[in-house]
Amino acid sequence: xxxxxxxxxxxxxxxxxxxxxxxxxxxxxxxxxxxxxxxxxxxxxxxxxxxxxxxxxxxxxxxxxxxxxxxxxxxxxxxxxxxxxxxxxxxxxxxxxxxxxxxxxxxxxxxxxxxxxxxxxxxxxxxxxxxxxxxxxxxxxxxxxxxxxxxxxxxxxxxxxxxxxxxxxxxxxxxxxxxxxxxxxxxxxxxxxxxxxxxxxxxxxxxxxxxxxxxxxxxxxxxxxxxxxxxxxxxxxxxxxxxxxxxxxxxxxxxxxxxxxxxxxxxxxxxxxxxxxxxxxxxxxxxxxxxxxxxxxxxxxxxxxxxxxxxxxxxxxxxxxxxxxxxxxxxxxxxxxxxxxxxxxxxxxxxxxxxxxxxxxxxxxxxxxxxxxxxxxxxxxxxxxxxxxxxxxxxxxxxxxxxxxxxxxxxxxxxxxx
Amino acid sequence: xxxxxxxxxxxxxxxxxxxxxxxxxxxxxxxxxxxxxxxxxxxxxxxxxxxxxxxxxxxxxxxxxxxxxxxxxxxxxxxxxxxxxxxxxxxxxxxxxxxxxxxxxxxxxxxxxxxxxxxxxxxxxxxxxxxxxxxxxxxxxxxxxxxxxxxxxxxxxxxxxxxxxxxxxxxxxxxxxxxxxxxxxxxxxxxxxxxxxxxxxxxxxxxxxxxxxxxxxxxxxxxxxxxxxxxxxxxxxxxxxxxxxxxxxxxxxxxxxxxxxxxxxxxxxxxxxxxxxxxxxxxxxxxxxxxxxxxxxxxxxxxxxxxxxxxxxxxxxxxxxxxxxxxxxxxxxxxxxxxxxxxxxxxxxxxxxxxxxxxxxxxxxxxxxxxxxxxxxxxxxxxxxxxxxxxxxxxxxxxxxxxxxxxxxxxxxxxxxx
Numbered sequence: 001x002x003x004x005x006x007x008x009x010x011x012x013x014x015x016x017x018x019x020x021x022x023x024x025x026x027x028x029x030x031x032x033x034x035x036x037x038x039x040x041x042x043x044x045x046x047x048x049x050x051x052x053x054x055x056x057x058x059x060x061x062x063x064x065x066x067x068x069x070x071x072x073x074x075x076x077x078x079x080x081x082x083x084x085x086x087x088x089x090x091x092x093x094x095x096x097x098x099x100x101x102x103x104x105x106x107x108x109x110x111x112x113x114x115x116x117x118x119x120x121x122x123x124x125x126x127x128x129x130x131x132x133x134x135x136x137x138x139x140x141x142x143x144x145x146x147x148x149x150x151x152x153x154x155x156x157x158x159x160x161x162x163x164x165x166x167x168x169x170x171x172x173x174x175x176x177x178x179x180x181x182x183x184x185x186x187x188x189x190x191x192x193x194x195x196x197x198x199x200x201x202x203x204x205x206x207x208x209x210x211x212x213x214x215x216x217x218x219x220x221x222x223x224x225x226x227x228x229x230x231x232x233x234x235x236x237x238x239x240x241x242x243x244x245x246x247x248x249x250x251x252x253x254x255x256x257x258x259x260x261x262x263x264x265x266x267x268x269x270x271x272x273x274x275x276x277x278x279x280x281x282x283x284x285x286x287x288x289x290x291x292x293x294x295x296x297x298x299x300x301x302x303x304x305x306x307x308x309x310x311x312x313x314x315x316x317x318x319x320x321x322x323x324x325x326x327x328x329x330x331x332x333x334x335x336x337x338x339x340x341x342x343x344x345x346x347x348x349x350x351x352x353x354x355x356x357x358x359x360x361x362x363x364x365x366x367x368x369x370x371x372x373x374x375x376x377x378x379x380x381x382x383x384x385x386x387x388x389x390x391x392x393x394x395x396x397x398x399x400x401x402x403x404x405x406x407x408x409x410x411x412x413x414x415x416x417x418x
Numbered sequence: 419x420x421x422x423x424x425x426x427x428x429x430x431x432x433x434x435x436x437x438x439x440x441x442x443x444x445x446x447x448x449x450x451x452x453x454x455x456x457x458x459x460x461x462x463x464x465x466x467x468x469x470x471x472x473x474x475x476x477x478x479x480x481x482x483x484x485x486x487x488x489x490x491x492x493x494x495x496x497x498x499x500x501x502x503x504x505x506x507x508x509x510x511x512x513x514x515x516x517x518x519x520x521x522x523x524x525x526x527x528x529x530x531x532x533x534x535x536x537x538x539x540x541x542x543x544x545x546x547x548x549x550x551x552x553x554x555x556x557x558x559x560x561x562x563x564x565x566x567x568x569x570x571x572x573x574x575x576x577x578x579x580x581x582x583x584x585x586x587x588x589x590x591x592x593x594x595x596x597x598x599x600x601x602x603x604x605x606x607x608x609x610x611x612x613x614x615x616x617x618x619x620x621x622x623x624x625x626x627x628x629x630x631x632x633x634x635x636x637x638x639x640x641x642x643x644x645x646x647x648x649x650x651x652x653x654x655x656x657x658x659x660x661x662x663x664x665x666x667x668x669x670x671x672x673x674x675x676x677x678x679x680x681x682x683x684x685x686x687x688x689x690x691x692x693x694x695x696x697x698x699x700x701x702x703x704x705x706x707x708x709x710x711x712x713x714x715x716x717x718x719x720x721x722x723x724x725x726x727x728x729x730x731x732x733x734x735x736x737x738x739x740x741x742x743x744x745x746x747x748x749x750x751x752x753x754x755x756x757x758x759x760x761x762x763x764x765x766x767x768x769x770x771x772x773x774x775x776x777x778x779x780x781x782x783x784x785x786x787x788x789x790x791x792x793x794x795x796x797x798x799x800x801x802x803x804x805x806x807x808x809x810x811x812x813x814x815x816x817x818x819x820x821x822x823x824x825x826x827x828x829x830x831x832x833x834x835x836x
Contacts, residue, residue, distance in 0.1 A: 014455045016445030017628055020438060023460070027434030037432045038467065040460030042441070049456065210435055283729075289715025290708030293729040297707025300783050300816060308735040311701075311711040311727035313720070317769065321726070321739070351735065365718050398718060 002062035004035035009068035014044040050081035058142035068152030070135040185245035214407035228253040274305040282351035283309035284343040287361035322346030344380030420480040422453035427486035432462040468499035476560035486570030488553040546582040603663035632825035646671040700771035701727035702761040705779035740764030762798030
């Protein structure tokens with residue numbers, strides 16, 4: 001497999017002002033394409049460091065994707081560093097200049113003379129047009145490595161990678177990307193996933209795990225030549241063992257009956273199912289403090305199925321807005337099965353939604369007791385012909401308890417919509 | 419100034435499964451301590467790459483902080499790589515072994531034989547005790563650089579850096595950290611900040627900017643020897659120019675009357691002010707979908723001042739829960755000054771809170787019109803003797819409009835609490 005490195009340029013990276021998310025994004029894409037990622041390098045805006053990095057990488061890798069340093073200011077040095085490292089003069093690219101001018105015209109702004117700098121590119125390079133920002137990128141060959149230089153703005157960088165760099169990679173390398181199927185799980189830890197898979201040793205697949213709070217992913221990696229029948233058989237075996245926690249199967253060669261294979265996070269999957277049934281949702285949140293509503297409304301078009309979310313933090317609000325009886329609060333306490341059920345029923349009835357879902361719990365760090373320690377959470381759900389309750393003991397700090405509660409509530413609803 | 423590099427180890431870093439937040443955290447801390455950060459390097463779990471990285475870094479830097487590769491499994495290679503790179507044999511550290519055993523005993527678990535590996539350290543190293551996890555770290559000297567090797571788990575790494583590495587650094591280096599004062603701003607872009615500071619050229623300070631959506635930070639960097647009087651004078655000058663957007667001043671040598679110098683994000687600052695006045699808050703959110711409630715309830719103890727947050731996404735919910743007159747909705751539309759004011763008044767009156775704050779807007783991508791394009795947002799506020807309204811045209815995609823609206827709403831309340 002060809003080897004690749006990722007080079008990130010900029011003082012803001014090297015001094016830690018910015019977390020280098022570009023490097024991880026690129027590394028994951030390149031790995032999936034079939035490159036062996038060997039190294040990440042981050043350097044500041046200093047000419048000798050940059051030139052040195054280009055030359056060293058050229059000695060040991062087949063590909064290097066670089067980000068940053070293509071702007072119009074004096075500390076944008078990538079083009080000059082490439083020119084010095086590989087002895088190719090920098091020249092004005094008329095087409096790049098015309099594109100820059102056209103872009104400024106389109107936004108009715110005048111291009112400052114300094115921006116013309118961005119149209120000077122290393123001689124003999126392949127220009128990578130930037131339809132999403134101003135700075136064009138370029139690709140050049142060293143003695144061994146192919147270098148693709150992209151802007152550091154993540155949005156522009158990602159679009160340009162997909163539209164401009166991918167075709168180049170297929171041209172220059174004979175890539176044999178693995179086939180990757182991801183089973184996205186919630187409500188389970190990695191150790192329980194591993195336990196459920198113990199003794200399962202399918203042939204011709206590499207099994208991996210990845211935690212992405214609140215999700216855990218089971219990754220099944222097949223060779224590029226694996227047959228669809230084999231892949232599907234292995235995926236079905238995995239679902240037999242861990243399916244109870246899976247809300248989405250991504251990358252499978254065929255749809256799987258009864259499973260979401262369209263991708264998306266948990267709220268997206270729930271939203272799609274509600275839309276398909278023309279159902280609506282109302283929420284009553286306490287310890288999650290609006291986070292379930294926020295997850296639902298992060299999607300465009302949520303107003304088709306999301307009616308309202310009541311963050312009833314105080315007991316008075318639970319009584320007034322949801323009709324939870326004061327006697328029930330007094331007898332069971334706000335964090336209890338009875339109150340969770342009453343909250344879900346109350347918000348459903350008053351809003352007229354098809355489904356009412358509630359959460360009440362103790363997110364911490366204080367407020368816990370011996371019988372109800374921090375992490376105690378009760379979920380309630382009321383639907384057209386169902387009522388359900390789930391009691392949880394969640395681990396971790398306040399943030400984690402809140403995030404895991406959001407996922408558990410959405411997952412409870414997803415299961416009832418299955 | 420001494421130079422430093424950061425080395426991150428692990429296949430999960432180099433293949434992009436994990437974003438390397440350790441590198442940025444360490445780089446920022448080391449920069450603040452007075453090191454010149456030269457480079458970040460990330461390598462996978464391969465012995466030759468690791469040994470090569472240690473040797474190369476030793477040739478060019480005075481300090482290297484390494485993370486990862488200290489676990490008990492076969493792909494944890496840091497100790498062996500250091501031993502090979504610098505020719506120091508690995509030996510069992512009895513004290514480290516005793517600490518490991520004690521830790522397992524404390525949690526009532528049996529230590530697996532494989533964990534004993536973690537007590538084998540390079541001969542002549544300084545052991546860095548890990549009170550927050552299992553793997554101890556260590557520090558060794560190469561021919562030039564001091565290497566400090568820490569676990570990759572961010573929580574353990576950060577605690578160990580502060581408790582174990584910091585003292586070592588002060589021992590080995592004569593550090594002259596800059597004095598850094600940060601003015602945290604909201605509701606303003608970087609270009610407007612720069613404009614407001616145009617022509618201001620104070621002596622003996624470096625002025626920098628950092629965008630951290632939804633905040634913009636103005637950073638004033640002084641030398642270690644700058645006098646407190648000088649620093650305070652420069653900070654006051656900056657506040658004269660940009661104070662209208664500043665909600666927090668961090669790192670100043672003295673408190674500044676009328677300004678929050680205790681740190682914290684916008685919701686924390688608002689919460690502190692409400693607690694100090696024994697005031698309470700109720701929210702009516704539409705386009706922000708619960709995000710203001712989530713920001714408020716991310717703080718422990720929010721129940722002292724946060725009563726409730728109503729995510730009234732549908733018009734029916736605005737009428738039923740907030741008492742917004744149907745005629746007002748029909749005449750002005752849901753996204754309007756009249757509705758924002760009615761929402762704030764309604765939630766305040768019905769909840770009995772001291773303050774009612776509301777947001778209604780168009781987050782996009784669809785739903786905009788010529789008169790009310792995507793990004794149109796109205797904020798309402800009603801307090802004991804105040805009513806206010808703010809109309810905004812926010813840039814960016816759905817996520818950005820939502821995040822900027824949250825900040826604008828909290829900031830409006832903060833200004834009225836000043």
